[in-house]
Amino acid sequence: MREPLLVASDLDGTLLGPLAHLSEGTRSAVAAVTAAGVPFVLATARPPRWTHPISDRLGLDGYAVTANGALIHHLGERRAVRSWPLDPVLLADAASALTKAIPGCSFAVELSPEHAPEFPDGVFLTELEHPIGWPEPLLPGGSLAHAPRAEVLGRPAVKLLVQRAGVPSAELCLAAEAVLAGAVDITYSGAGAMIELSAPGISKATGLRWVAERLGVNQADVLAFGDMPNDLDMIKWAGHGVAMANAHPDLRALADEVSTATNAEDGMAQVLARWFR
The missing domain is CATH 3.30.1240.10 (Hypothetical Protein, Haloacid Dehalogenase-like Hydrolase; Chain: A; domain 2)
Structure with missing residues (x-):
């Protein structure tokens, strides 16, 4: 794809290494994305309170897709922006x-x-x-x-x-x-x-779509990374979906690209280096 206008990533098993380790290589890769003026959106199963320790270390203060897409959270303002709960x-x-x-x-x-x-x-x-x-x-x-x-x-x-x-x-x-x-x-x-x-129809894909529309970014210009079944819809929806080398077989089968490196090897950072340095 051409240079993405929005980058989204799952946390555990994707952006984070084993034992939820945040490597310096990944931090630098995310910093290169945001320095280029491109939003970096965390898309995670975690709730906001378990997302902040990572987003703070990455210096992210925009939107995050949390709770598998059911809750859009503003990291900088520490508040929920939109939610789709189960009644x-x-x-x-x-x-x-x-x-x-x-x-x-x-x-x-x-x-x-x-x-x-x-x-x-x-x-x-x-x-x-x-x-x-x-x-x-x-x-x-x-x-x-x-x-x-x-x-x-x-x-x-x-x-x-x-x-x-x-x-x-x-x-x-x-x-x-x-x-x-x-x-x-x-x-x-x-x-x-x-x-x-x-809730029915709610996934990381619907959450990311909401954020992309809010930011005025077309689907084709979204780059997304993931590793597990809860990332399937997001990887399928994104203009370019990347499965980690350590990803679930279902994700690797439908992704536009499978990284050559795992989350333990800064696989996401290696892909991002194609556009952001």
């Missing part, structure tokens, strides 16, 4: 169907400050009876709370997370699609035993 009725219906399809599964939700004002940075709310495991201590600035299932599902949420111990994400995804296809957007961002549900 409580849909949450309850989805949980009911999944409980039958995946006996023993447990639930959590990601709530934005808009719907959980007692948590100014948002909260990851899990069932008290069956708390979902999450690496909260590894991610600075997090809020984690537990509540009964009725309370977990009782407010609009930007994400519903589903876990069943011992069942891989890919299997959970297939089981969920069998009973919820079309009712919600179903994906996963890691190899662990967890899937992530968003």
Whole structure:
């Protein structure tokens, strides 16, 4: 493609190396993009509070696509700009169907400050009876709370997370699609035993499209990077979608390009060097 007018990247497994390490090579590559006047947009499954530690180190202060596209956040102003939550009725219906399809599964939700004002940075709310495991201590600035299932599902949420111990994400995804296809957007961002549900039609692609339109950038001029199934729609939508060398096979199969290097080898930075130095 010609020089992109907007660059978007997933965080974990793409921009970040193993153990969420931010390399100097990647920092320099992002700085070269922004120095050229091109917006660099983080597009992540993370909520804003787990995105800020990275965006601050990168010096980014524009829009970020968070919660798999369900929440557009302004990094500099530290505020939500637009959200597309799952409503409580849909949450309850989805949980009911999944409980039958995946006996023993447990639930959590990601709530934005808009719907959980007692948590100014948002909260990851899990069932008290069956708390979902999450690496909260590894991610600075997090809020984690537990509540009964009725309370977990009782407010609009930007994400519903589903876990069943011992069942891989890919299997959970297939089981969920069998009973919820079309009712919600179903994906996963890691190899662990967890899937992530968003409002129907909402993905990183819809979030990135909203940002691109807001910034006056055409789809053809968007360059995007990703590595997992929750990046599929974004990689497909972008004018030029790049899958990391370490990406999920489904992503590598549909991307316009597969980087020759992994996230541990600054693969994204190597591709960006084609246009930005």
